[in-house]
Amino acid sequence: MNLNNKTVLLTGASRGIGTYIAKTLAEEGAKIIGVARSEDGLNETKAEVEKDGGTFESLPFNINRINDLSTLVDEAKALKGSIDILVNNAGIECYSEYQDYSADDVSDVLNINLHAPMELTRLLLPEMLENGGHIVTIASLAGKKGVAYNTPYSASKAGLIMWTDGMRQELRGSRVGISVICPGYISDAGMFHDGHLDPPAMLGSSKPQAVADAVVKAIKNNSAEIIVNSGPIKPLLALGQISPRLGDSVVRIFGVSKVSKKRINE
């Protein structure tokens, strides 16, 4: 799909990786409707996009309100007409030993990271099936191998990966493409960067621009899944599938759990 003049509904557009995605899609000629709770953050992204000659409309909304997402879709359509592309980027993490989570902690992560992307897609799909469209969802490598002390997040991201997988098969032959992006640790901006910890040395980190570039590539090529990581990780993920215990050992040796544990009570 060509991005020029396409209308994109982008969640999580107030900061972090979302800012990079907004700017990169706008550089391709797309018109962005950015969603997040922070009006100030959205306006900062708007200023950055417009500085480079792009188009960005702010749409403040709390996507945790699953049953109100039809209002968000109506408001987005009122701004720009039909939506061609949905980028599900908003996400939250919540670090804890599992028994110490509240039920609300768990449902907030599942709602914002998993249910909201699924519901927005459900609401936008009928029109996309008529006119053509694309859905890109930002999952995580934490959805490929579970991460201790961030397990609702891992569950939500694994859910996104498998939901996209099923949807891709369902949408085969239609005018709608669907892709999932799985970033590892991201430096310079975003939720990992904001935790001020170093990534495990053997895993390293990638730049947020690499995620934004993956979003563009996914839309243009109708990619199924793109992993954004500093080094090749697919053989290790395959090993984890063949032998989960061996996968656990690799994760332990890499020090992933240690880094996560430091983020409890952040």
Ligand SMILES: NC(=O)c1ccc[n+]([C@@H]2O[C@H](COP(=O)([O-])OP(=O)(O)OC[C@H]3O[C@@H](n4cnc5c(N)ncnc54)[C@H](OP(=O)(O)O)[C@@H]3O)[C@@H](O)[C@H]2O)c1
């Ligand atoms: N950074 C990483 O290392 C990394 C790695 C793998 C995957 N990811 C994924 O990449 C995506 C972007 O993450 P990021 O690192 O850019 O995180 P971030 O800097 O924390 O930004 C998260 C974005 O989501 C929005 N958001 C959160 N809760 C929301 C809600 N209830 N309603 C509407 N918007 C909400 C935030 O806006 P408001 O707070 O203004 O609402 C913000 O714009 C996420 O899906 C994340 O899981 C990140």
